[in-house]
Amino acid sequence: MAVQTVASATPTVDLGPAAALSCRECGHRVPLGPVFACEECFGPLEIAYDFSAYDAEELRQRIEAGPANIWRYAPLLPVPADVADKPNLNPGWTKLVDARNLARELGVTGGLYVKDDSGNPTHSFKDRVVAQALEAARAFGFTTLSCSSTGNLAGAVGAAAARAGFRSCVFIPHDLEQGKVVMAAVYGGELVGIQGNYDDVNRFCSELIGDPAGEGWGFVNVNLRPYYAEGSKTLAYEVCEQLGWRLPDQIVVPIASGSQLTKIDKGLRELVELGLVEDRPYKIFGAQALGCSPVSTAFKAGHDVVRPQKPDTIAKSLAIGNPADGPYVLDIARRTGGAVEDVTDAEIVDAIKLLARTEGIFAETAGGVTVGVTRKLIEAGVLDPTLTTVVLNTGDGLKTLDAVAGTGLTATIRPNLESFREAGLA
Numbered sequence: 427m428a429v430q431t432v433a434s435a436t437p438t439v440d441l442g443p444a445a446a447l448s449c450r451e452c453g454h455r456v457p458l459g460p461v462f463a464c465e466e467c468f469g470p471l472e473i474a475y476d477f478s479a480y481d482a483e484e485l486r487q488r489i490e491a492g493p494a495n496i497w498r499y500a501p502l503l504p505v506p507a508d509v510a511d512k513p514n515l516n517p518g519w520t521k522l523v524d525a526r527n528l529a530r531e532l533g534v535t536g537g538l539y540v541k542d543d544s545g546n547p548t549h550s551f552k553d554r555v556v557a558q559a560l561e562a563a564r565a566f567g568f569t570t571l572s573c574s575s576t577g578n579l580a581g582a583v584g585a586a587a588a589r590a591g592f593r594s595c596v597f598i599p600h601d602l603e604q605g606k607v608v609m610a611a612v613y614g615g616e617l618v619g620i621q622g623n624y625d626d627v628n629r630f631c632s633e634l635i636g637d638p639a640g641e642g643w644g645f646v647n648v649n650l651r652p653y654y655a656e657g658s659k660t661l662a663y664e665v666c667e668q669l670g671w672r673l674p675d676q677i678v679v680p681i682a683s684g685s686q687l688t689k690i691d692k693g694l695r696e697l698v699e700l701g702l703v704e705d706r707p708y709k710i711f712g713a714q715a716l717g718c719s720p721v722s723t724a725f726k727a728g729h730d731v732v733r734p735q736k737p738d739t740i741a742k743s744l745a746i747g748n749p750a751d752g753p754y755v756l757d758i759a760r761r762t763g764g765a766v767e768d769v770t771d772a773e774i775v776d777a778i779k780l781l782a783r784t785e786g787i788f789a790e791t792a793g794g795v796t797v798g799v800t801r802k803l804i805e806a807g808v809l810d811p812t813l814t815t816v817v818l819n820t821g822d823g824l825k826t827l828d829a830v831a832g833t834g835l836t837a838t839i840r841p842n843l844e845s846f847r848e849a850g851l852a
């Protein structure tokens with residue numbers, strides 16, 4: 427067997443149609459690699475593609491013949507063409523629920539759909555983004571998958587690494603809720619509690635990336651962030667395909683760092699440019715919890731800059747006080763004619779219960795945020811109830827049981843009919 431040198435073991439990186447990294451601020455291009463900030467202006471790098479060879483009709487047929495997961499869109503993602511044959515969790519192709527009962531309750535006549543990402547392998551949307559980062563990690567020869575997380579991401583990374591045969595080492599604040607710790611630890615990777623808050627965890631990870639101790643490590647949301655972020659485009663692709671290759675008129679998206687919202691917009695624009703959907707106006711609405719609402723606050727004040735906040739809300743998966751993509755979210759909401767709104771913790775709980783009781787979908791707090799904001803924007807006359815509207819539920823309610831802990835027994839009775847009648851249940 428030939429002995430490979432390091433150089434020949436890492437030939438030109440094959441990440442399918444991904445051609446380079448390009449700075450979102452100044453357009454400076456660099457070759458594909460595990461970097462995330464522009465060397466010229468420190469702006470965020472994102473993937474630039476070469477889609478020039480695609481014919482719309484051929485591409486549509488190829489997608490429709492693809493697997494029932496995100497890899498049906500492999501021709502539009504930074505992944506090798508044979509990605510579906512590699513061991514990974516195959517997330518995506520989650521249900522787009524025609525939410526007629528909720529529509530009736532909210533007075534929506536133009537069609538209301540819930541894109542239910544609780545159906546992903548680790549029960550949140552994070553499996554989509556981690557799957558892209560995993561392919562980048564393979565391409566760059568990393569052997570350890572890592573991240574800083576407050577919950578959902580830790581589980582998604584642990585599971586993806588287990589399946590793909592990577593080592594995983596995930597960093598979380600040491601005092602996270604027991605449920606989230608178990609959810610992240612059960613996949614057998616290393617889970618390290620950092621004595622500090624999420625910001626301290628992030629700072630530590632940045633230090634580790636620059637140190638020899640972090641060599642061979644792919645941090646999905648740091649040095650692999652440009653690849654990771656592209657996974658959110660698959661939400662846009664799926665929604666359009668599930669609507670019959672049609673853009674939604676309005677879409678309501680939760681905001682943590684704002685990455686998901688900006689990449690959903692990127693995905694929708696790509697489908698228009700590729701000729702896969704008709705070019706019609708669409709509006710993107712951002713949703714936050716009042717207890718962590720830096721982007722909605724800036725939107726309402728007409729500001730271009732997002733002032734950081736100290737989060738205090740039950741919607742912990744969205745609790746990023748200094749969202750990296752905040753300014754881009756403001757641009758997109760304004761350009762498309764959308765808005766960014768927030769709801770209180772009480773409104774989040776109400777909305778979780780509303781969605782559960784009308785559609786049988788148990789959402790995590792992030793889903794309570796989007797449904798609550800949808801209701802608020804309809805009542806305010808901002809969302810048009812006569813248009814097709816898609817609301818994202820990005821996680822499973824079992825992840826945030828505490829939020830609805832007050833919900834329980836209707837009655838406690840003795841095991842006889844008399845007691846049943848006495849309780850007024852007959």
Ligand SMILES: *Cc1c(COP(=O)(O)O)cnc(C)c1O
Nearest residue numbers: 578682683684685686792820821
């Ligand atoms: C991470 C996450 C989001 C979106 O996060 P962004 O940083 O804005 O991309 C939304 N919902 C849930 C449940 C999440 O875990």
Ligand SMILES: [Zn+2]
Nearest residue numbers: 449452464467
């Ligand atoms: Zn730049």
